[in-house]
Amino acid sequence: MDSANDNPLKRFSTFWVGLVLFAAFGLAGLVLGIGFNKPVKNGYDEVNSERRETIREEVDKTHAGARDMADKSFERVGAVYLESAPVAVEKPEFILPGSATQLGKASGGTGVKVPAGFPEVAADAPIDPAVMAKGQALYAVCSACHGPNGEGMYHINKTGPPLADSEWVVGPVANLIAIQFRGLNGTIEVNGKSYTPVAPMAPLPLDDESVAAVLTYIRNSFGNKASPVTAEQVKAMEGEKGKPMLSPADLIPPK
Amino acid sequence: MTFKAFMSALAVSFAVPWFLIIVVPYAKMRDLEPVHFEQDSDGRDEVYVPRRSGRISTGSAVYGANGCYVCHTQMIRKGFAGSELGRPDWAGFRVQDESGVSINTSRETTPYDFVGEEFAHVGIMRVGPDLSNVAGRVQKYLDHPLTKADSPEGWLYLHLYNSALKTVTLNNKFGCPRQTHLFKEQPRVGQGSPNAVPGLENDGMEVLPTGNAKALVSYLLSLKKDDAVPYSINYSRDKKKAE
Amino acid sequence: MVTDTDSDTALQKDLELRARIDRSLRHPVMFFFTSGAAWLAVAVLLGFISSFKSHDSTFLANLGFLNYGRVYPAHLTVLIYGWGCQAAFGLIIWLMARLSRKECTSVGVILTAGHLWNFGVSVGVLGILAGYGSGRPWMEFPAAVWPLLLVSYFFITIWSFIQFRCSEGGKTYVAQWYLVAALFWFPWIYLSAHLFVFVFNGHPVMAAGVNAWFKYALIFLFFTPVALGTAYYLAPKVTGRPVYSYTLALFGFWALAVIGPWAGMQKLAGGPLPQFLPYLGAAATVLILIPALAVGVNILLTLRGHEAEVTASPSLRFTIGGIVSFVILGVMGLGLNTPASLKMTQFSLAGYGFEVLAIYGFFSMCAFGGIYFIVPRITRREWLSRRFISWHFWLSLYGIGTVVVCSILGGLFQGAAQEAYNAAWSDAATRNYAYNVGTTVAWGLIIFSSLFFLLHLLLMWARLGRRSQHPTLLKGDHHEDSPHGPDGDLDELQTAEA
Numbered sequence: 004m005d006s007a008n009d010n011p012l013k014r015f016s017t018f019w020v021g022l023v024l025f026a027a028f029g030l031a032g033l034v035l036g037i038g039f040n041k042p043v044k045n046g047y048d049e050v051n052s053e054r055r056e057t058i059r060e061e062v063d064k065t066h067a068g069a070r071d072m073a074d075k076s077f078e079r080v081g082a083v084y085l086e087s088a089p090v091a092v093e094k095p096e097f098i099l100p101g102s103a104t105q106l107g108k109a110s111g112g113t114g115v116k117v118p119a120g121f122p123e124v125a126a127d128a129p130i131d132p133a134v135m136a137k138g139q140a141l142y143a144v145c146s147a148c149h150g151p152n153g154e155g156m157y158h159i160n161k162t163g164p165p166l167a168d169s170e171w172v173v174g175p176v177a178n179l180i181a182i183q184f185r186g187l188n189g190t191i192e193v194n195g196k197s198y199t200p201v202a203p204m205a206p207l208p209l210d211d212e213s214v215a216a217v218l219t220y221i222r223n224s225f226g227n228k229a230s231p232v233t234a235e236q237v238k239a240m241e242g243e244k245g246k247p248m249l250s251p252a253d254l255i256p257p258k
Numbered sequence: 259m260t261f262k263a264f265m266s267a268l269a270v271s272f273a274v275p276w277f278l279i280i281v282v283p284y285a286k287m288r289d290l291e292p293v294h295f296e297q298d299s300d301g302r303d304e305v306y307v308p309r310r311s312g313r314i315s316t317g318s319a320v321y322g323a324n325g326c327y328v329c330h331t332q333m334i335r336k337g338f339a340g341s342e343l344g345r346p347d348w349a350g351f352r353v354q355d356e357s358g359v360s361i362n363t364s365r366e367t368t369p370y371d372f373v374g375e376e377f378a379h380v381g382i383m384r385v386g387p388d389l390s391n392v393a394g395r396v397q398k399y400l401d402h403p404l405t406k407a408d409s410p411e412g413w414l415y416l417h418l419y420n421s422a423l424k425t426v427t428l429n430n431k432f433g434c435p436r437q438t439h440l441f442k443e444q445p446r447v448g449q450g451s452p453n454a455v456p457g458l459e460n461d462g463m464e465v466l467p468t469g470n471a472k473a474l475v476s477y478l479l480s481l482k483k484d485d486a487v488p489y490s491i492n493y494s495r496d497k498k499k500a501e
Numbered sequence: 502m503v504t505d506t507d508s509d510t511a512l513q514k515d516l517e518l519r520a521r522i523d524r525s526l527r528h529p530v531m532f533f534f535t536s537g538a539a540w541l542a543v544a545v546l547l548g549f550i551s552s553f554k555s556h557d558s559t560f561l562a563n564l565g566f567l568n569y570g571r572v573y574p575a576h577l578t579v580l581i582y583g584w585g586c587q588a589a590f591g592l593i594i595w596l597m598a599r600l601s602r603k604e605c606t607s608v609g610v611i612l613t614a615g616h617l618w619n620f621g622v623s624v625g626v627l628g629i630l631a632g633y634g635s636g637r638p639w640m641e642f643p644a645a646v647w648p649l650l651l652v653s654y655f656f657i658t659i660w661s662f663i664q665f666r667c668s669e670g671g672k673t674y675v676a677q678w679y680l681v682a683a684l685f686w687f688p689w690i691y692l693s694a695h696l697f698v699f700v701f702n703g704h705p706v707m708a709a710g711v712n713a714w715f716k717y718a719l720i721f722l723f724f725t726p727v728a729l730g731t732a733y734y735l736a737p738k739v740t741g742r743p744v745y746s747y748t749l750a751l752f753g754f755w756a757l758a759v760i761g762p763w764a765g766m767q768k769l770a771g772g773p774l775p776q777f778l779p780y781l782g783a784a785a786t787v788l789i790l791i792p793a794l795a796v797g798v799n800i801l802l803t804l805r806g807h808e809a810e811v812t813a814s815p816s817l818r819f820t821i822g823g824i825v826s827f828v829i830l831g832v833m834g835l836g837l838n839t840p841a842s843l844k845m846t847q848f849s850l851a852g853y854g855f856e857v858l859a860i861y862g863f864f865s866m867c868a869f870g871g872i873y874f875i876v877p878r879i880t881r882r883e884w885l886s887r888r889f890i891s892w893h894f895w896l897s898l899y900g901i902g903t904v905v906v907c908s909i910l911g912g913l914f915q916g917a918a919q920e921a922y923n924a925a926w927s928d929a930a931t932r933n934y935a936y937n938v939g940t941t942v943a944w945g946l947i948i949f950s951s952l953f954f955l956l957h958l959l960l961m962w963a964r965l966g967r968r969s970q971h972p973t974l975l976k977g978d979h980h981e982d983s984p985h986g987p988d989g990d991l992d993e994l995q996t997a998e999a
Binding site for chain 3: 381
């Protein structure tokens with residue numbers, strides 16, 4: 004039973020089988036590890052430059068969009084700005100050239116001016132019934148805001164203040180003519196009450212006789228009694244035509 | 259059982275754990291992806307880049323060859339496995355951040371803390387303190403009124419040459435053994451060499467650190483592992499996010 | 502052997518075969534035992550020096566090459582590769598040859614490879630002391646050494662594998678399972694661990710993890726099976742009765758095979774790697790208690806009722822010491838690796854104590870048992886002094902006991918102090934002074950025991966042993982009517998008979 008009787012082939016094969024078995028897990032490690040020996044890459048630089056690229060793209064997009072928005076918004080802002088009504092200025096240096104205020108001031112202010120040689124009509128001058136009738140017919144238009152009986156539509160839709168018992172109506176004629184030519188906008192106090200119509204009174208393009216007729220009518224209706232208005236008076240005030248819209252501060256104060 | 263059956267059973271009983279605890283974790287940890295800070299949990303949006311400066315590769319080899327890992331560890335364990343997170347100046351320091359708030363920079367060791375080294379010198383025993391943040395501690399020791407060194411390198415050279423010389427020794431009785439083989443003595447000529455370690459001159463001899471000592475000290479001064487890490491790998495996350 | 506009846510021709514042939522096997526094995530096995538014993542003396546001396554330095558840093562402080570950081574790795578690597586592996590090789594070669602009933606025909610190759618192994622270990626330990634260590638625990642030899650050791654290993658042990666495969670007896674003994682398993686486990690562990698740690702480019706933490714796994718894999722899957730194989734050979738052989746339970750032996754072996762490879766990574770608990778790895782390692786180390794108990798019960802019950810042999814036979818005494826140490830190792834594995842205690846032992850002296858218990862307390866005691874049995878058979882001389890053997894035994898036992906108490910328990914206390922993070926570090930650092938001194942005392946005891954052993958073995962190697970057929974026993978005097986026949990030199994008696 005000594006080794007001389009061994010099959011030499013068995014010894015030889017066992018030698019190599021043994022070698023392979025000994026190295027089994029080392030070989031397995033090498034086989035799995037052949038992929039191990041690639042140099043470990045430094046991932047940080049790549050990742051950082053990728054992130055820089057992404058951030059840069061986003062920033063560029065935002066910038067371009069912002070420029071777009073800025074352009075568009077300028078148009079919108081500018082348009083809104085131009086549409087908005089100017090605030091009443093107090094200091095002369097704030098008045099913009101070409102603006103209504105400046106024009107009014109250049110032409111001597113926006114106030115109602117009684118021109119020199121304004122014909123006076125006596126308070127008890129006779130009233131022509133034809134003129135009254137014409138005036139009444141014309142008043143139909145005015146009644147939309149001032150009421151069919153001059154009571155004003157203010158309490159219904161905040162449009163016109165009353166003409167009845169109005170100190171302005173029986174007051175200086177120049178006011179009324181100027182209003183007809185230039186319109187009126189703003190808060191006005193009539194008979195102790197304050198009225199702010201939602202819409203200004205627009206000037207009406209009537210001829211002198213018609214203006215005189217309707218003004219005579221309102222001055223002698225609704226409980227008012229005052230001197231009639233003549234066409235000559237209206238003609239004398241034609242300098243007011245084209246001037247900017249009136250505000251109640253521009254009117255000659257009624258006594 | 260036959261020999262084949264025996265060998266198969268032996269191979270399988272070895273292969274399964276070998277594969278599961280050696281091969282797969284090794285392969286997966288090879289290619290760690292960079293971690294990102296996130297906007298909502300960290301307050302910034304960038305990649306966490308672990309940075310270490312110093313002669314890390316050579317110094318790490320000198321550290322291993324001289325057996326520093328026998329007495330010193332370099333692993334701050336997570337709270338459930340050990341308590342060194344709470345030990346002052348081991349895992350981090352009390353500093354003021356940019357807004358002047360006093361914060362504690364302590365954190366556990368992350369996988370990115372050993373960048374630049376081939377083998378993480380986790381350590382065998384803790385005869386001496388853990389060295390994860392030794393660079394920060396040395397900086398603090400320099401402020402001690404009795405310190406003989408004037409620079410962090412000088413302090414570490416004193417410690418390695420004769421650890422009883424530096425004044426702030428926590429363990430004077432059996433401190434770090436004298437590593438005199440890392441230095442060479444030579445007679446002092448004139449004003450002396452600029453490389454001589456200050457504080458060690460006597461009898462006309464001066465002590466110079468060898469290349470190994472310089473590498474080792476450079477490596478030790480790179481050991482400051484308390485920088486901010488992203489929430490996703492910050493294991494004391496609940497505390498940190500609340501702060 | 503001289504027998505009265507010639508009818509026992511088969512028995513006579515068997516005895517002659519055994520004698521021939523022993524004769525063929527004399528040089529390789531004695532080479533490994535003697536050179537291993539010399540390395541053991543060096544290792545134990547280095548262990549004493551390193552332990553002394555741990556509580557007194559001025560001891561030999563002027564010798565830079567004996568720095569603590571170099572002498573500690575040198576001590577452990579010489580203990581493992583110089584003594585442990587060579588003792589294992591000697592045991593494997595002799596046991597496998599005897600159990601397979603095959604003579605050794607590759608004496609020249611084995612001796613050459615053995616000298617190469619010695620050369621590798623010498624270069625390695627001198628490299629560590631000169632400052633070229635690799636810094637990886639238990640793998641500190643400079644990186645060029647390990648392939649040399651692996652190749653030497655192959656040419657030492659492949660012949661045992663061939664003997665096993667070519668054996669004509671039908672039966673495979675329990676000891677052979679362990680020896681064959683150890684033969685393969687060593688290269689599997691050694692080669693893959695060194696590839697992953699030294700060759701492949703991987704993550705540094707995972708390299709540390711594989712290194713930690715290597716440590717315990719080497720303990721549980723190389724030193725343990727070799728020691729158990731020796732114990733499973735000696736216990737039935739010396740008492741003359743079979744192993745107590747075949748099933749238990751089977752269970753114990755496969756339990757070790759299944760549990761062992763998972764252990765080791767608990768060194769990195771709480772660290773920056775997937776946490777299932779360290780906790781699997783801790784669990785496996787805890788479960789090693791199962792095969793430890795199985796083997797312990799089996800062997801100790803095999804010896805039950807044979808107290809006389811146990812008291813008298815040196816081999817059995819050392820074997821029992823080793824097996825009991827194995828059971829204690831299992832209990833320590835349980836005690837040191839639960840989640841609560843792992844915190845404390847992970848970075849304390851307890852790990853070192855566990856390793857010393859495994860290599861010296863368990864493996865070395867079983868190896869001594871084997872050596873005391875084998876050497877007379879291959880040198881055809883008997884041990885000279887029962888006192889030397891006795892002192893070797895008792896000093897080793899005291900040394901191991903001191904290691905268990907001081908290193909392992911001391912490590913637990915040290916770890917507990919380390920965990921008290923609100924106390925100053927100096928508290929934890931100074932806590933261990935007494936236990937370090939105790940460990941030094943243990944190594945001192947073991948130095949003396951090793952010196953007795955080495956001296957004794959060298960005398961046997963020089964063929965100065967007692968020329969007698971009567972084995973040197975620890976008890977009892979020589980009788981005329983001893984079962985071993987008349988006293989006297991074996992060769993002279995055979996010549997006289999012829």
